[in-house]
Amino acid sequence: MTQFFGDIAPLNYDPQSDGLAFRHYNPDAMVAGKRMEDHLRFAVAYWHSFAWPGGDPFGGQTFARPWMDDTMAGARLKADVAFEMFELLNAPYFCFHDADIRPEGASFAESRRNFEEIIDIFEAKMATSKTRLLWGTANLFSNRRFMSGAATNPDPDIYAWSAATVKLCLDATHRLGGENYVLWGGREGYETLLNTDLSQELDHMGRFLAKVVDYKHKIGFKGAILVEPKPQEPTKHQYDYDVATVYGNLKRFGLEGEVQMNIEQGHAILAGHSFEHEIAMAASLGIFGSIDMNRNDYQSGWDTDQFPNNVPEVALAYYEILKAGGFTTGGTNFDAKLRRQSLDPVDLIAAHAGAMDVCARGLKAAAAMLEDGSLEAARAERYAGWQTPAAKAMLDADLATIAARVEAEGLDPQPVSGRQEILENIVNRFV
Template identity: 45%
Template sequence: MSELFKGIGSIKYEGAGSKNPLAFHHYNKDQVVLGKPMKEWMPFAMAWWHNLCAGGSDMFGRNTTDKGFGAEPGTMEHARAKVDAGFEFMQKLGIEYFCFHDVDLVPEADDLKETNRRLDEITDYISVKMKETGIKCLWGTANMFSNPRFMNGAGSSNSADVFCFAAAQVKKALELTVKLGGRGYVFWGGREGYETLLNTDVKFEQENIAKLMKMAVEYGRSIGFTGEFWIEPKPKEPMKHQYDFDAATSIGFLRQYGLDKDFKLNIEANHATLAGHSFQHDLRIAAINDMLGSVDANTGDLLLGWDTDEFPFNVYDTTMCMYEVIKAGGLKYGGFNFDSKTRRPSYTHQDMFEAFILGMDTFALGLLKAAAMIEDGRIDAFVKERYSSYESGIGEKIRKGETSLAELAAYAEEMGAPQLPGSGRQEYLERVVNEVLFG
């Protein structure tokens, strides 16, 4: 196999003082942070669909980037060329994982059996590359949103035939995930939602989605899948209202249908902000419910209001992300998948490398600053003190469930009126964050 990314060698760590655009300035994979190497806190993954497939097209214009990698798109030769390009790319960056949709790997045929044959062929080739390089699969999934058959969703479709086709895709994608040793399997319900309630039976559709997920769990376990299943919350786009709106909504859905023992969440930064939350919020909600599974590492443009999938560059955001991940004890099966794509005018192969360097460095710096916030201790100490009234007396009885409404009412009557709660000191705490980041 000839080198595809000529002139670009292995990306090394050179430190914060380096001006080399093809070097890491903060990501030092073996540097130990709070007892673990960086690479264990942040198992980075390449998204097959964006890095090897996306060509910079948008609703107003065609591709600006050549992702042919020397082959004709739409052919199995191109599928193999993407494998070669992907593994060379990951090796040069030191990325140890990848994620995929089924139809990222091969061109979809008109016949399902032929598509599956192509998938078998290409995953045989991927397996060889994995053995040669030590690169692993983080997670797999099925694309059940691009083809016109899924215009009304997959599990939520009004067509039983489409539901069956979706089930067939999930079955095959699970088999491929097991074959490639994937640590997780994702459901992204991009069209599992509705445009108008005038033609929608919400209860019917949600029950069917749950049925599809239950069958996936049963089949996955039967073929030896021991990892986690994940839902990736997103509130809208392409549907006006999607059933997996945010972390809290998705957790409620999983619990309602008894799926919470097998499923956790794959939290994406851009999706959280589309739901009107911060990235940190959805991570916190997932973590406190023991539902934090994996992370799609990207960012959106708040001025545009859609899923722009940009590479993360805001150190404040990544600091708050890693603060939550550290507090949660890290990710058991998941990792940090760059569900990100270069901007339309960033069309060269070097741009691809520089984008990943940006993302990996930004998260590495976020990890260092989050660890510094925790070691500083002022924020944790303030939060503990803020709730200290529940550590003794009537507050302790409330927490332990050793009181009643009548006793609390009697306590309140004797007290007369409570003093105002202590100051939240938000501005002070924000200054503490700034001191850690820039002080």
């Protein structure tokens, strides 16, 4: 055991507690016929919890973590602390990038050896831990070599480096029994068309993704391949802007049956959508996979990656997830980081505990809304006209036939209220 968390004890469900405890998240509580833990499938993000130093665009490191020395000794200590935190939180899953868990070597081969040593440690720790791997991924955005992208980079050697990195991370994810593999194209986009061959970059991105899918099948990885939409930040014109944009790219390369979405709350907002919109869109297109749970500061206008604390917002997200049948291989990954003034180890535990409680409250509200049925009944009533034989036949008719019917029947349709405020009032009964 390390000394980082001191005498903090494992958290339990205790609604009356005045200390560190879960007041709403009870892993064994039954919600809509399933254990709460099995619905929510919480994951801790290795990067924000253990690798992020507490900087922002205007200031550097504020977290004085004993493992942040860019050495293998530090990486081993970081792994020890991570699994201690997983135990304190009773976390069912975690997620990582390659760069989160190992120091950068002087060559690709050295970085690979560093990475594989930590994967050995993970494998040994997971043998005696309940915590599984929700997904792995590759960091193809932080190093300066990726300043012009990875799969879309104009330099073929960087494309090759990126492909080798993804292979390494997918191999490790498979070895650790990961349930998904995520591709997050943080630099896959462009700043100006003056130096960009848009058609070539999109072609390379699609070919790269197809290679990942092919390799998944080659090694027998049974998990899902997920793409995470990300608009604007850091690249001005991001190729994976939102769910609909990604779906268009998948259709172009015939990958819509092979790839699903990992949707982040903060990214949805930056794309001009709501979180529940992006989830519903992915579900309607048959590509919903998993979520990154966080929130933005709506006054800042950028991706602040804060822990969730808005129960009504979270409830609407889980409502769409439950409507879609819930998670299969996906889950709720806390892609969230402490505020840079929250320096103490207890802040890290409290942030996750509070977020897990918020999600538990949102899940219970979502399940109650579905069981009540008022929202779905109102939706069915609004579209009831489409259940008539004439309406169904119209979908297959040509414009001339439809126009003739309008005149023959003397149609004079009048608008009907959408009752948005009434429906919002129904939601407010539960949240």
